[in-house]
Amino acid sequence: MVVIVGTGVAGLSAAVSLKRNGYNVRLVTKKITGGSTYIAKGGAAASLAEDDSPELHAQDTLKVGDGMCDVRAVDYVTKEAPSAIHELEKWGFQFDPDLRLEGGHSRRRVAHRTDETGREFYEFLMKEVNKEKIPILEDRLKALLVKDNEVKGIITEGSTIEDDKVVLATGGYAYLFKFSSTQSTNVGDGMAVAFDAGALLGDMEFVQFHPTVTSIEGEVFLLTETLRGEGAVLVNDKGERFAFNYDKRGELAPRDVLSRAIYDQYNKGNKVFMDLKGIKGLEDKFPVLISFLKRHNRTSSDLLQVFPGAHFVDGGVRVNVRGETTLKGLYAIGEVSDSGLHGANRLASNSLIEGLVFGMNLHRYIDEWEGFYPEDGTVVSLTEWKGRKASIDELREVNWNNVGIVRNKEKLEKAISYYKGVDTSSSCEESKASLISYLTAYSALMRDESRGNHFREDFPFHKKEWEGKRIYFRIAKN
Numbered sequence: 312m313v314v315i316v317g318t319g320v321a322g323l324s325a326a327v328s329l330k331r332n333g334y335n336v337r338l339v340t341k342k343i344t345g346g347s348t349y350i351a352k353g354g355a356a357a358s359l360a361e362d363d364s365p366e367l368h369a370q371d372t373l374k375v376g377d378g379m380c381d382v383r384a385v386d387y388v389t390k391e392a393p394s395a396i397h398e399l400e401k402w403g404f405q406f407d408p409d410l411r412l413e414g415g416h417s418r419r420r421v422a423h424r425t426d427e428t429g430r431e432f433y434e435f436l437m438k439e440v441n442k443e444k445i446p447i448l449e450d451r452l453k454a455l456l457v458k459d460n461e462v463k464g465i466i467t468e469g470s471t472i473e474d475d476k477v478v479l480a481t482g483g484y485a486y487l488f489k490f491s492s493t494q495s496t497n498v499g500d501g502m503a504v505a506f507d508a509g510a511l512l513g514d515m516e517f518v519q520f521h522p523t524v525t526s527i528e529g530e531v532f533l534l535t536e537t538l539r540g541e542g543a544v545l546v547n548d549k550g551e552r553f554a555f556n557y558d559k560r561g562e563l564a565p566r567d568v569l570s571r572a573i574y575d576q577y578n579k580g581n582k583v584f585m586d587l588k589g590i591k592g593l594e595d596k597f598p599v600l601i602s603f604l605k606r607h608n609r610t611s612s613d614l615l616q617v618f619p620g621a622h623f624v625d626g627g628v629r630v631n632v633r634g635e636t637t638l639k640g641l642y643a644i645g646e647v648s649d650s651g652l653h654g655a656n657r658l659a660s661n662s663l664i665e666g667l668v669f670g671m672n673l674h675r676y677i678d679e680w681e682g683f684y685p686e687d688g689t690v691v692s693l694t695e696w697k698g699r700k701a702s703i704d705e706l707r708e709v710n711w712n713n714v715g716i717v718r719n720k721e722k723l724e725k726a727i728s729y730y731k732g733v734d735t736s737s738s739c740e741e742s743k744a745s746l747i748s749y750l751t752a753y754s755a756l757m758r759d760e761s762r763g764n765h766f767r768e769d770f771p772f773h774k775k776e777w778e779g780k781r782i783y784f785r786i787a788k789n
């Protein structure tokens with residue numbers, strides 16, 4: 312039996328594919344409609360067009376990843392991406408006929424269905440899960456069952472489940488920032504559970520901020536990259552189209568560049584808006600945005616105020632391309648994992664596809680544990696400590712103010728001293744989230760350079776010695 316924790320694109324595709332390849336599977340999730348997949352918009356990147364190739368997709372991924380991608384993961388995902396899309400089509404999923412262009416991509420390669428591709432994936436895969444009669448338990452993972460240094464099952468709030476193989480697909484922790492585009496389930500507790508059991512976490516300093524999140528009357532809405540690919544532009548309240556002042560790609564510059572540009576505009580006292588008027592056929596292409604606008608009595612001629620929000624995390628539980636962690640018997644797939652695909656910054660639409668590729672291919676590897684230990688970084692061993700508990704809201708505030716878009720030594724040290732008093736020995740969600748926040752600030756402080764989406768205003772440049780060098784954390788066991 313295989314137990315999979317998480318019902319996003321990674322967990323659901325793994326469950327269906329494993330079942331169809333003869334394995335007994337069960338799913339456990341904190342909240343069935345939780346996670347980022349359920350609200351993901353744009354689509355999944357794959358070299359499907361005639362003028363495209365896995366090599367070009369890999370080149371774009373490496374460029375955005377800014378010297379930190381693991382080339383094995385990049386080759387693997389870009390080569391496997393078209394097959395994963397075709398496999399999903401064989402299962403009956405229908406993509407729209409066109410491929411979209413997004414920031415950082417040199418070709419049109421974003422496969423999508425409407426402008427809510429994540430939700431469409433989720434609903435389709437959930438139907439397949441039900442068809443296959445895969446049981447789903449709604450419960451929170453709080454620890455792993457480890458016997459003789461091998462993972463043998465999971466401990467949830469309500470039960471202990473002993474299983475041969477455990478697959479973590481619990482998503483990222485972008486919700487741990489005050490402004491975020493994701494759901495409240497994504498606080499990194501799955502990642503912390505793996506850490507507590509002895510798995511290596513890496514690349515925690517690389518948090519991606521999406522440049523264009525909007526909020527009207529309290530409803531947070533992500534203005535997808537594809538809007539800019541299709542002709543939307545950014546203007547400030549002085550009417551200036553400022554993006555070209557920061558990067559020659561203008562609105563199609565990578566997310567980190569645009570996020571900092573918008574952040575800078577706000578620091579200069581300007582407000583920033585998206586102008587949708589340049590998009591041809593907006594109503595047909597983006598019906599979900601249109602209904603959002605209608606709900607709030609707005610039209611597509613109105614300027615929409617935008618701000619950057621934490622959106623995705625590049626780091627997590629370090630895995631090889633088979634999804635194996637450094638802890639025997641534990642697999643991690645999707646955003647919870649650190650495969651090295653994204654490096655220091657994720658290329659748009661590379662995460663739904665990562666989840667699909669790792670999920671759909673897991674059946675190839677699950678019977679044979681190869682084992683792996685990365686040798687591309689520094690390992691920091693931490694001992695447990697006890698202290699007070701912080702609420703998720705407090706953590707979000709501290710992270711946004713000190714570990715956010717623009718970081719420096721002073722702010723990071725402030726955050727670290729705040730977390731130091733936090734109780735990480737407990738299995739509650741807040742303690743786990745505090746630990747993840749601490750590790751993020753710790754590695755952001757160690758990396759005294761700027762790279763990808765990690766920006767240090769006190770070191771606003773690359774340092775050669777940091778290129779390709781990861782920061783790993785593990786628990787020091789007595």
Ligand SMILES: Cc1cc2nc3c(=O)[nH]c(=O)nc-3n(C[C@H](O)[C@H](O)[C@H](O)COP(=O)(O)OP(=O)(O)OC[C@H]3O[C@@H](n4cnc5c(N)ncnc54)[C@H](O)[C@@H]3O)c2cc1C
Pocket residue numbers: 316317318319320321322339340341342343344345346347348349350351352353354355356428429450451452453480481482483492493494496497500501533622623644645646647659660661662663664666
């Ligand atoms: C608004 C938005 C739009 C996006 N658009 C795109 C896009 O167009 N293209 C793209 O490639 N990427 C996009 N992304 C990123 C992408 O959606 C995610 O990286 C991806 O969906 C992650 O999938 P996942 O299966 O790894 O995790 P998730 O979809 O986040 O699912 C995690 C699951 O784990 C469960 N869980 C969490 N913790 C626990 C626990 N302790 N115990 C039990 N269960 C737990 C949750 O309930 C959930 O079911 C977007 C993200 C956001 C927020």
